[in-house]
Amino acid sequence: MDFPFMTKLAAEFFGTAIMVILGNGSVANVELKGTKGYRNGWIIIAVGYGFAVMVPALMFGSVSGCQINPAMTLGLAFAGDFPWSQVLPYISMQLLGAIVGQAVIVACFKPHYDLTEDPESILGTFSTICATKSHLYAFINEYFGTFVLIFGALAITHSPIFDHGNQGAGFIGIGLLVMVLVTSFGGPTGPALNPARDFGPRLLHAILPLKHKGFSQWDYAWVPVLAPICAGISAALLYKAIFGL
Template sequence: MDFSLTTRLAAEFFGTAIMIILGNGSVANVELKGTKGTHSGWMTISVGYGFAVMIPALMFGSVSGNHINPAFTIGLAFAGAFPWSEVLPYIGVQLLGALVGQFIVYLCFKPHYDMTDDNDCVLGTFSTADASGSKANGFINEFFGTLTLVFGALAITHSPVFGHGNQGAGFIGIGLLVMVIVTSFGGPTGPALNPARDLAPRFLFQILPSHRTNRNAHWDYAWIPVVAPILAGICGALLYKVVFGL
């Protein structure tokens, strides 16, 4: 079934918002003081983000393609698999969805944000940072993590295994892919793998009222989870197209 652009944009908005609610909600549950999941560990975040991508894919994958990621949208456009005329509308609603989703996380965890004085722990529930203090390592990590995501997602969705009415299994496969990428690549940066997932929540972190006087959104790092995933999305989509076709 073909859907109108308006319907597809709505799917991208809701899909991105749900991804942030479930994904950054799992981060908040681990990182903030006083929650029942405090210090429950990285696997909680990995599973949370895997399902955070899987659930919107199952809901909206057949409607909009469930990009929910500007790097994926731009990569597909460069590979000739998505119209350039729809790139900016898709990215716009992805950013808006990420902003709304993060605000919902903030509202749900507001008492625990008030308890938590560690700036990096709070920022980690919004956006990403380089754990080693190396922007070069952060860029490399985000690039190869996103390259794996885009190339892997295209391979899964174009696999004959998931054709013939079995598309939902492919969406589950993408969720598992995200889960293992967060598990494997997560230590150095977070990771973002998605400009909307990082940039919109970082902006919200900057403007929300807070009792902390040492707030630092690390804007000097913010370009990395935007530029590296976009370049990786382009490379991943083109690589798949050259080798396997689209």
């Protein structure tokens, strides 16, 4: 079934918002003081972000493709599998959804933001942070993490299982892929793997008057935007060259 374009845009907005609510909500539960999950470990975040991608995919995958990631949208467009006329509207809805989703997190966790005095713990609930302060190695980490994500997602969604009425299994597979990527690539940068997921919340962090919030680290912000975009484009082009789309 082909849905109207505005319905597809709504799916991208709500899908990205839900991803950020569930994903960054998991981060907030671990990083912010006084929560039930405070300091419960990285695996909580990895599982949370895996389901944060899986759930919107199951909800909206058949509506808009549930791209919810500018790296995916641009990769598909460069590979000729997505119309360029829809790229800017899709990315706009993804960014707006990420901002709204993060605003929900702030509203839900506001007392815990007030209790938390570590600026990086606060920023980490919004956007990603380079652990080593090396932009070069952060770029490498974000590039290869996103490359595996986009290449893997394309392989899953173009597999025979996905094409024969088992789309739900495919979306679950993508969620598991994100889960293991956060587990494996999470140490150096977070990881972002998604420009909208990082840039939108970081923008909100810069605007909101939170206690102890510190700096939004805009000197680093280009890495989780540019690296995933480069990775998404190259992964889609390589997949198309080898397997077709």
